[in-house]
Amino acid sequence: MAKKAQTKKTKTKAKKEENFSPYIKWFWKLFLAGIFFVVLLFLLASWGVFGELPDHTVLENPKTNLATEIISSDGKTLGKIYYNDNRTPVSYDDLPQDLVNALIATEDARYYSHSGIDARGTLRAIFKLGKGGGASTISQQLAKQLFHGEGSKNTLGRISQKIKEWIIAIKLERQYTKEEIIAQYFNIYDFGNNADGIRSAASIYFNKEPKDLDLKESAMLVGMFKNSSLYNPREHRNPVGTRNRRNVVLSQMEKYDFITEEVKDSLQKTDLGLRYTPQSHRDGTATYFRAYVDAFIKDWVKQNPKPDGTKYDIYGDGLKVYTTIDSRMQNYAEDAVQQHMPRLQAEFDHQNTPKRNPTAPFLDLDQSQIDALMKRSMRQSERWRHMKYDLKKSDKEIIASFDKPTQMTVFSWKGEIDTIMKPMDSMRYYKSFLQPGMMSMDPLTGHVKAWVGGMNYKYFQYDHVKQGRRQVGSTFKPFVYATAIDQLHLSPCDELPRSQITIEAGKYGNMQPWTPRNSDGDYAGNLTLKSALANSVNTITARLMDKVGPQPVVDLAKKLGVEAEIPVVPSIALGTADLSVYEMVAAYATFANKGVYTKPVMITHIEDKNGTILYQFTPESRDVLSAEAAYVTVKLMEGVTTDGSGARLRRTWMPSSGVYKEIITGYPYGFSNPIAGKTGTTQNQSDGWFMGMVPNLVTGVWVGAEDRAAHFKTITYGQGASMALPIWGLYMKACYEDEELNVSKGEFEAPMELSIEVDCDNYDPNENSGSLPTEEVPDELDF
Template sequence: MATSKKKKAAPKKSKTSYIIGFWSVFGIGILLVIILFLMAGWGAFGKMPTFEELENPETNLATEVFSSDGKTLGKYYNENRTPVKYDDLPENLVNALVATEDERYYHHSGIDARGTLRAVAYLGSRGGASTITQQLSKLLFSDTPNSKVERVFQKIKEWVIATRLERQYTKQEIITMYLNKYDFLYQAVGIRSASRIYFGKEPKELQTEEAAVLVAMLKNPILYNPAKEEFKDNALRRRNQVLKQMEKNGYLTPSEKDSLQALPLKLNFSPEGHDEGMATYFRAYVQRFLREWINENPKPDGSEYNIYRDGLKIYTSIDSKMQEYAEEAVERHISHLQKEFTRQNKNNPTAPFRDVDESEVEQIVNSAIKRSVRWKEMKAKDIPEDEILASFDKEREMRVFSWASANHTKDTVMTPRDSILYYKSYLQAGMMSMTPQTGEVKAWVGGTDFKHFKYDHVKQGKRQVGSTFKPFVYATAIDQLKLSPCDTLPKNRFTIEAGKFGLLKDWSPQNAGNDADSYVGMISLKDALANSVNTVTARLIDKTGPRPVIDLLDKLGIDTENIPEVPSIALGTPDLSLFEMVSAYSTFANEGVYVKPLVVSRIEDKNGTVLYQNVPQTRDVLSKEAAYVTVNLLEGVTQSGSGVRLRGNYATNLDHYKRAVTGYPYNFDKSIPIAGKTGTTQNQSDGWFMGMVPNLVTGVWVGAEDRSVHFPTITYGQGATMALPIWGMYMKDVYADDALNISKGEFPRPENLSIEVNCNNYGGENDSYSDVPDELDF
């Protein structure tokens, strides 16, 4: 019988071998982790920041424009980022951040081991493991990964960078950098922009519930965005979760948490786009100023400053309250005047144009088409012209300007050709206010809405100035001939014959109305200027000659290159800018001393180093006596001439005036010295008013883009109706604001004045011309 063989048992492994194996695997794992981190530090998984980059992490810092009273007017940026210091962060914001994003922030060195283990154990279901420092490292130096594998390597890089950041910066600096870097959407990059855009205040002013809203957005700025209607409930729930975390970590009591959670979510949403906010036309001018300054002033290393990322600080002369009053006055009047203008165009066959035939209208529109962005873009793609023109006759959805809506826009359907006609039908305005003694420009309104009408009617636009030119002729005559406002001249017809001053034919200007009475009798210079008697102005330029008047203009800062040396300039034929007119009139108020307008007072870099400091530029132009007498003449305009409406005098056409003007009467007391001059150009294309008090000179222009777009009659088309009301509304507001210190006193009278300005003391009898209807102002 065969015996069976037993199987030999395998030898048992000792516990020692298991232990050795475990620690070998563990050691290899640790070694691999160390190698991975070393490789990450060496840049094997992508570029790592150098020591210098950690010392100065690259950020796009917005250039900020400040008013003279310290308010932010706007910014220039690729990213709307303006950094703040840790001391500018409210405690409630820092507490909300730490309680929500990194409870053990003050107890780790960049990586939270406990949080990491929890995230691994629960696969992220109980929260992630990223510390505030890791989140900062991701914002500063990591690109968006294209795959999960890349994300793993990116995470390793973030850990390495986080530890380096912790060695390089304090905890407070890391929090500050993180909040300065984060993008809260709506061009709100960084906590300061976010505070201003979402709540209209500086970070230091944030309430606890507001700070909680911004911290809530750190989880996902889209999903928890309070400005997006569809996500408001998400934002509210997330805000309340942040408040709960603050209570959990001892930053709030339970009762404080409950009361704050019960509050509704309130915003003061104020976007800060380039086309939005205050002083948009002014900011566009400052941008051009900066470009010129940058071209002439390189950095110490020879490179150029970048206004979109170097964090420059631009301090300007604009007063934020005066700017606000100016913008309100323009909008209030022009929106009202537009209704009357539109009403009068209803039966106009060539609307919005007048005094042109259909062929001229077609020429105007075609010219506008070829200047349009659409034409240029299609032309750049080599699209045939006939196809481009055809595209202007196809209806499409578009958003256009409208006074009827709060945001000045409406959605409609029209052809691009019709949109050109639509936009040309709108009246525009320009307004500038300046302190004559210092040259500081205090308010600048270049148009009615920068988003839709980019053209600046303060500096870019030049239009005929009409009778507002006449004071330059009077000032020249006073300076040369020592004339008194009480001197009289005949109103009768006057001709400067061909040959004189190079004239090719006789020049015989007409007075307003051109009836027999307008040429009868004598009139004082004061009444002649107040009522714009053309024959008197012609007599004066005949006495002085055109060249001395042009020389005076040049000294007053006006570009005279295109002003012809002919006597007809006396009636306001030259095209001048509002900027030039205000600075020139300011010389009269400043006792004959011209001061170059000051727009930018100082430029600093992001560290506060002064890069530019304005140096006032002044020159003597007129004697104090000649300047004072000119001002005295201009006071007559608001006492008895076309500016008398400022005193509450509406003796003529009151019903018509009510339709065109809102906010009347102004009723400035007769004891308040106001000097000024209205101006109206041919066919009522331009309405002007230049107004002065001792420490403020303000000019207003109103018209349309094309000179053929105008009111049909002078009742509405004169400066006293189109422009003067804006000045009146503005000055009522600035006078009411005591903090602005706008003078109600007399203009400074020179000592030993040799020219008599009080006509009660003047020999001879003056024939007053003050009863002429003010709508006949030319």
């Protein structure tokens, strides 16, 4: 009985197993089919059925646009030339460990234990239908960034893309080290606001190099990987959300033991610490100089193709342009402009209220002349060009548009102003602004150290260093003196009469008789050449011109690097020629360089992204003056800063009262070292200049309005000593305070053989070479 029962039970079990075996077979068939299907999908994807995959060479050289980088002489990035991508790659060694840890903790905790695909994360994402978080590894995300972008919107497309990402991720892991993949991922990501890659992001959001990022800054940037548009730290975007996202990253770092709970808690309470420094073609440091470099490099690539005959892509090939600009000196120059110009502008605006000047900002023009000036400016404007040639509007339509109120943002020294204004009124508004131009260079090497072409490139794009040419006034006089010293072997201690002189018509090609006047009306007695130059005595300069003739003076100016046309007439002695700051600085540098002209150098060399030198500058220099004549001219110009219009640089006290106090903030400069220089003021106070030199640095400053009809009414503020000299003083004071720059405080080196006496005490101890102007009398009254 028991045996029968056992047999029946065995038969029942066998029957059940027999009934269940088809399911087991189907399970294994489906399982194997699934594996086969997955393998097939990978094979099909690798064969390119779902779209072409990058080959070995593409993986080695992924196509990412690399901006051209403009680098200062002290190794700082001044800016970049880019079209869409503001990207400059960095190596893994340049990434701080906190930044790497933040990425791993937040994006891929098992990064170092997988080979491109995180199996655990993938299974979790499948079983939880993505609700437990994504499964993309850093390698997969890099694959997506490099080769697929945002991806497909349909299900099939997303599946095929995911498969391709897996394949590419595995290839990336085989091709690169883990560290290289992390570096590529940081370099490829778009952090928004032109911050393409980690180097741009660190600079734009925190004004730092990546290696200098601290823990909370690193956490914020890694937090942006989730969505750089949503988690954008700029105030008008989402600072609260960005901070919350940063705190999530800090929590992840604490979870995976990269930081302690105490550190996490303390940092989560802090603000973002943002130092937003926008990088665009119109913002940042040395904008006018960068515009020059942009034009230079565009011209260079046209004339210098690659070895295969194709052109370099300045927006994508990652060129590096090494310049002579010193970022510290550039910042000091820009700061000097920013300190002085608003104060000078405030005084100009005070004098040009409608009550004080009904034709403001213009002087000496009647209404018909002003109307003609504005119409001419209208036709020269970008608005006219755009409407005429891009929009094909008629002249009548364009003219009417200038009188139609328009919403716009305008410049002011207190910040941008959103307003509604007629374009014609905005043109008049901008013509009231005084503009600066400034350049500083090493006279020995020709290396340009600072270049300020204006006060705001976004609103004023005309470069007043190299593009602009304005009357130079008395800053031209040293050319006359140098010619006379070179030809006649004159000493600074030689005397000439101050009396009036007339150079007859036709003597030197001049059509009319020329009788210059001294601005102070004093024509009595004699003066030494040193005192005459220090006090800009016009009649003595005219006598020197009459002795040597205008042609030798013009010839000297040309040898000194002046390219502008200079009329060969006696009146050029007082600075009637229009020259640029660039030309004037190079010319003056020749005096400091013992008579040797060195062409200014802005770019030392250009490299490709691999460090191969593509361009190396060739120095250009020539002998112009004897070392003796150059030195004597320098000693003459030293008198300007000891006894003349530049003497205020020597003050060690602040004037208790006087018309200068409001705009000459920065006194006392207290310079005691040798300084050679010359101020310049043109007719009607339209242009103010100061050229200043120490043995290893020559700097020129110009200040004036866009139109010469906009100027100060009197010499009090309208002279070079008030308009331009303060910028030089503020700049040099900052340079001297930075001892690493090694700006010279020593004497100008005398030539080995000096036959001309430069010490007037030894030359004639009984001679009193003039008197100093009092505080109430303007320092310079020259034309």
